[in-house]
Amino acid sequence: MLSMTNISKVYRSEMVQTNALRDFNFQVNEGEFIAVTGPSGSGKTTFLNIAGMLETYTGGTYQLDGIDVGRLSDNGRAELRNQKIGFIFQGFNLIPDLNLYENVEVPLRYRGIKAAERKRRIERCLEQVGLGARAKHVPAQLSGGQQQRVAIARALAGEPRFLLADEPTGNLDSLMARQVMELLENINKDGATIIMVTHDPELARRAQRNIQVVDGQICDFKLYQGGLEKQRAGAEV
Amino acid sequence: MFLHYIDLGWRSLRRTPVVSLLMLLAIAIGIGVTMTSLSVYHMMSVNPMPHKNDQLFAVQLRTMDQGADWWTSDNLPFQLTYQDAMNLRKGSVPFRQTAMLKTGFGVKPANPDIPPFIETARAADSDFFAMYEVPFAYGAAWDKAVDLQGEAVAVIGDELNQKLFGGGNNVGKDIVLDSVSYRIVGILKAWKLEPQIYDLNNGAWGQNEQLFIPFSLLPIQELKSWGNNNGWKYEEENTYQDKLNSEVVWLQYKVELKDKQAQQDFRDYMAGYIKEQQKLGRFKRDDAEGDIKNISQWLDYRQIVSADNKILVGLSFMFLFVCLANILSLLLAKFLKRAPEIGVRRALGASKTQVFAQHLVEVGMLGLAGGALGLLIAQLGLYLLRSGFSRYEAVAQMDLTMWLAAPTISILACLLAGCYPAWKVCRTTPALYLKTQ
Ligand SMILES: Nc1ncnc2c1ncn2[C@@H]1O[C@H](COP(=O)(O)OP(=O)(O)OP(=O)(O)O)[C@@H](O)[C@H]1O
Ligand SMILES: [Mg+2]
Numbered sequence: 255m256l257s258m259t260n261i262s263k264v265y266r267s268e269m270v271q272t273n274a275l276r277d278f279n280f281q282v283n284e285g286e287f288i289a290v291t292g293p294s295g296s297g298k299t300t301f302l303n304i305a306g307m308l309e310t311y312t313g314g315t316y317q318l319d320g321i322d323v324g325r326l327s328d329n330g331r332a333e334l335r336n337q338k339i340g341f342i343f344q345g346f347n348l349i350p351d352l353n354l355y356e357n358v359e360v361p362l363r364y365r366g367i368k369a370a371e372r373k374r375r376i377e378r379c380l381e382q383v384g385l386g387a388r389a390k391h392v393p394a395q396l397s398g399g400q401q402q403r404v405a406i407a408r409a410l411a412g413e414p415r416f417l418l419a420d421e422p423t424g425n426l427d428s429l430m431a432r433q434v435m436e437l438l439e440n441i442n443k444d445g446a447t448i449i450m451v452t453h454d455p456e457l458a459r460r461a462q463r464n465i466q467v468v469d470g471q472i473c474d475f476k477l478y479q480g481g482l483e484k485q486r487a488g489a490e491v
Numbered sequence: 492m493f494l495h496y497i498d499l500g501w502r503s504l505r506r507t508p509v510v511s512l513l514m515l516l517a518i519a520i521g522i523g524v525t526m527t528s529l530s531v532y533h534m535m536s537v538n539p540m541p542h543k544n545d546q547l548f549a550v551q552l553r554t555m556d557q558g559a560d561w562w563t564s565d566n567l568p569f570q571l572t573y574q575d576a577m578n579l580r581k582g583s584v585p586f587r588q589t590a591m592l593k594t595g596f597g598v599k600p601a602n603p604d605i606p607p608f609i610e611t612a613r614a615a616d617s618d619f620f621a622m623y624e625v626p627f628a629y630g631a632a633w634d635k636a637v638d639l640q641g642e643a644v645a646v647i648g649d650e651l652n653q654k655l656f657g658g659g660n661n662v663g664k665d666i667v668l669d670s671v672s673y674r675i676v677g678i679l680k681a682w683k684l685e686p687q688i689y690d691l692n693n694g695a696w697g698q699n700e701q702l703f704i705p706f707s708l709l710p711i712q713e714l715k716s717w718g719n720n721n722g723w724k725y726e727e728e729n730t731y732q733d734k735l736n737s738e739v740v741w742l743q744y745k746v747e748l749k750d751k752q753a754q755q756d757f758r759d760y761m762a763g764y765i766k767e768q769q770k771l772g773r774f775k776r777d778d779a780e781g782d783i784k785n786i787s788q789w790l791d792y793r794q795i796v797s798a799d800n801k802i803l804v805g806l807s808f809m810f811l812f813v814c815l816a817n818i819l820s821l822l823l824a825k826f827l828k829r830a831p832e833i834g835v836r837r838a839l840g841a842s843k844t845q846v847f848a849q850h851l852v853e854v855g856m857l858g859l860a861g862g863a864l865g866l867l868i869a870q871l872g873l874y875l876l877r878s879g880f881s882r883y884e885a886v887a888q889m890d891l892t893m894w895l896a897a898p899t900i901s902i903l904a905c906l907l908a909g910c911y912p913a914w915k916v917c918r919t920t921p922a923l924y925l926k927t928q
Contacts, residue, residue, distance in 0.1 A: 299925075308838050309922040329842050336840030343925050347835045351502055363495060364840035408839070 255416070255447060256282040256305060261314035263300055263470070274300040275470040278314065282449065287442045289461035290451045297470040298451045299344055302418045305449065306339050307331040318416075336364055340414030342422045344451075346405040348393040354380060354404050355389040361412045379407040382437060398425040406434060410441060417441065419450040423457060435460060492845070493852065500853030503829075510825055511857070514818050518861030521814030522901045523868025528800070528807040530873060530893045534886040535796045538787050539684050540624070543747075546586075547622060547688070548754070548783035550579065550744045552761070555723040557776040567782055568721060569692045569793070570740040573709070578768075580616065584760045585746035586753065587618035590706050592742055593693045593718035596668035598702075600655050610651065612668070612702035613690075614714055619703070620646070620677075622747050623689055628652075630662035630677035633705055641707035646677040648701030666702075671712065673704060685885050688786050690743050691793040693718035696885045709735070716741050746783065757783060815908040818857075822912040826850060830919045837921035846917040854909030855902050862901025869897065 263275040274297045282288060292298050303309040304316065307323055316323045318334065326334065340361070348357050355376055362372045380386045383403035385396075393401050402425045409417060419438070423431035435457050442448050450461065458464050465472050504511040538544060551567040552575055561568050571579070576590040592614040599607045617632040619625070633644045645666055652658055655666065665672045686695035708714060713731040720741040728734050748754045761781030768774050784792055833846055841849075869889065876887035 303922040303925065306838070308925065309920065329844065332837065332840065332842040335838070336842075341838055343835075343838070345925065347831075347838075347925055349832050349835060351506060351832075360836060361839040363492070364836075364842075364845065412840075 255284045255319055256280070257317045258305075259315045261304065261316055262312050263297070263304060263309070264312045273470055275304070275311070277471060280465070280472060282447060285442070285445060285447055286463060287439070287448045287461045288450070288463045288465060289458035290449060290465050290467060291453065291455070291458050292467035296467045298467050299420055300470075301467060302420050302449065302451060306341055306418045307335050308341075336361070338415050340409040340412045340417045340446075342405050342409045342417070342419040344420035344424070346393075346398075346401040346425075348401055348404055348408075350393055353390050353392050354385060354396075354407075357393065357404055358408045358411050361408065365412065375411045375413070376407075379411040380404075382410065383407045383434075399427065399430060402426055403430075403434070406437065410437070413441075413446075415446055417446050417448045417450075419448065421451050421453065423452065423454060431457065492848075496849045496852035497856065499849055500856045503825075503853055504857065507825060510821055514821050514857055515861050515864060517814045517817050517821075518858065518901060518905060519864035519868055521811035521904070522862055522865025522897060523872060525804075525807045525811045525900065526865060526869035526889070526893060526897045527872035527876070527887075528803045529896070530869065530889045531876070531883065531886050532796060532800050532804045533893055534888050534890070535686070535800060536790065537686075537890070538790060539686065539688060540786060543624075544786045546747050546749060547786055548746050548748055548757075549789045550746055550761070550781065550783055552765070552774075552781045553776070553779050554738060554740070554774055555776070556774075559723040561723070564792070565782070568723075568740045570719070570721070571742050571744050572738055572740055573735045573742060575768075576742045576744045579744060579761070579764060582760055582764075584753070584757050586749050587622045587747035588745065589616040589619040589622060589689075590742055590744045591615045591619070591690060592706065592709060592714060592716060593690060593700075594714045595717045596702070598655075599667040599670070601665070601667070602655070605655070610668075610702050611700050611717060612704060613700040614704050614706045614709060616706050618747070619689070622745065623684060625682055625684075626680040628678050628680040629660040630675070633676050637705045638707050641705060641709075641711045643671060643673045643708070643712075644676045644705065645673040646679065646703040647675055648679045648699070649681040651701035652678050668702075668704075669712075686790065686795050688789065689745060690718070691789065691795060692743065695793070695795050748783070754783065811904060815904055818905065819908040819911060822854065822909055823915065826912045826916040830916060831924035833916055833919050834921045834924035837919070838925060843917045847913050850913035850916060851906060851909055854905045854913065857909075858902035858905030859898055861905065862898035865901055866894065866897045 258278055258280045261275055261278040262273070265272040265274055278301065290298050290301070300309065304311050319338070321334065323331065349360065352360070358376045358379060359372055362375065367375075377386065377389075380389055383406055385400060385403055385407065388396070393404065396404065402422065406422055409419070417438070422438070423434050426434060431454065438448055438450065439460070452458050467473070540547065550571065551569070552571060553567050554572060554575060555561065555568075560566055563569065580588055580590050593611065594614055595609060595611045597607055598610045616638045617635055620627070620632045628649065632646060633642070637644060645668070647655070647666065652661060655661075656664070660678065662675055662678060664675050666675055682699060684699055687699060710731070718741065720739050722737065722739040724738060726733070726737045726739070728737060746757060748757055758781065765774055765779050765781060769779065836846060873887040873889060876883045
């Protein structure tokens with residue numbers, strides 16, 4: 255369903271040029287649950303943003319459900335994103351002025367879902383992340399972990415076919431992290447395709463497929479280790 | 492979605508109360524100043540009888556000899572000579588017609604408790620009241636026969652009736668004007684016609700006359716002119732008869748013409764009259780002609796809205812523009828600060844159009860509130876104008892059009908100022924703010 259060929263992303267500022275992604279080749283099939291790992295700054299978030307069409311890429315081709323994303327207009331991308339994709343951001347990115355209920359409501363409104371249906375979904379999703387009782391609170395009144403859970407509820411409420419999660423468990427204790435993982439596994443069972451960035455090897459193992467991003471490229475786990483060893487060897491000489 | 496945008500807009504305005512208040516004040520003051528000057532302009536240029544616009548005409552004749560010129564744009568004097576007014580009004584081409592003179596009297600009330608006073612009056616023909624739809628409380632205009640013979644009768648206004656008699660039906664009673672007794676035949680209801688389209692030449696604004704007498708009394712009572720008298724050549728003027736025979740223009744002459752055909756007939760009638768007079772040795776010029784102008788043409792021609800006023804309106808709109816520029820920069824700063832939130836909304840499926848609309852609604856709300864406050868400021872401005880300058884009393888007013896114009900202009904102005912900031916914010920790249928917490 256998702257296919258990236260030779261995707262590259264270059265960030266240019268006045269002084270430096272960062273190759274956030276290079277020759278990035280990646281396929282995802284419908285219904286997969288993929289965990290993405292890799293060192294900090296390797297390009298994981300950049301990859302997710304491009305996959306979610308939040309960011310344009312510099313080179314290569316990206317097809318989502320057979321549609322060439324590069325050919326879409328901005329509004330076309332917004333529509334596709336709205337219909338198919340759910341996000342859990344690395345920073346939770348809740349809207350500070352809105353209470354939890356309203357935060358979860360945001361994507362539903364843009365999707366044009368009727369009020370009664372919105373209410374049903376919001377209540378269910380907040381319940382699922384254990385925050386049903388705090389719907390009227392604003393994000394500032396919550397702990398980091400609780401905010402993370404609201405962000406998850408917001409992504410789930412849209413019932414996306416394709417969920418992009420950037421360290422969804424980063425701020426949660428291991429028990430909560432496992433619960434969230436179960437939530438994700440459940441919606442994956444219901445048919446959603448999931449790409450999840452995580453630093454937690456235990457969670458990564460529970461996914462069907464693991465990929466590793468290093469230096470803006472997907473690399474084989476062993477190769478990566480080999481590279482490290484080479485580096486060490488070089489340092490010792 | 493629109494209601495949702497209103498909700499979001501309201502929250503956003505409340506979140507930054509100081510900035511919102513500043514913007515509100517900026518737009519309100521801008522609108523207040525603009526609406527003050529615009530209202531005066533509007534009231535000045537308003538046609539008080541639009542339904543008769545194409546029926547009531549001012550009549551002009553180019554009477555002066557070759558070589559003599561008038562200072563008007565079309566080289567026609569505003570008023571007529573007595574000879575021409577009398578001659579023209581003899582004809583029966585117009586449906587209604589009236590020659591007029593602005594005059595005045597010393598009034599000696601019958602009640603000895605009321606001291607004598609000076610009162611402006613208008614000598615006119617009986618048709619005047621019907622032409623300008625002047626409403627009668629008691630009695631009626633004098634008979635048409637009086638227009639030919641001259642008889643000491645009068646129609647008085649409601650106010651004068653109150654002053655002299657304390658109100659009531661006083662038809663048949665007498666009023667003494669310059670020691671001549673006039674029989675009252677009609678009493679008007681309270682009535683107002685501004686600008687005074689029947690005689691813009693002698694003051695467009697202010698109170699309408701309270702005293703009307705037959706024009707046919709001119710030679711009999713030797714009525715003095717209380718208005719403008721203009722001549723184009725030197726003439727001895729020793730007696731009243733000299734004045735009546737002179738080429739001095741000092742009288743108004745208005746006709747009611749029902750349709751295009753009637754207008755043409757009247758133009759032909761004037762052309763015929765000019766030929767006839769030329770045979771008698773008057774109008775010694777090649778381009779002697781007559782003209783008729785309807786109400787709006789006449790208002791425009793007489794430049795009832797002064798150039799000063801137009802400049803004032805222009806200046807006030809420039810001031811509004813400055814206010815808008817301030818609002819624009821405040822909005823820009825405010826909206827761009829919200830870019831992270833917009834990034835999230837975009838990531839969650841908002842299209843550019845939706846983000847744009849959300850911000851425009853917020854700006855529109857500001858415009859509505861600013862317009863309302865601006866109306867209050869405009870009312871204050873108009874009040875100050877009225878109390879400070881008596882000549883503004885009639886025109887420093889707001890009619891319904893202006894009441895509706897204020898919020899409309901305010902909202903449009905705000906949308907104009909808000910377009911750029913809203914466009915700017917809807918272009919934020921969604922990803923830019925998502926990586927950082
Ligand atoms: N907007 C940007 N402008 C310039 N450089 C950027 C920008 N966003 C990311 N980068 C650079 O691109 C590279 C990849 O960043 P990215 O955020 O994808 O890393 P990451 O793998 O998500 O790291 P982390 O695990 O710390 O979240 C980094 O070197 C980063 O500095
Ligand atoms: Mg990241």
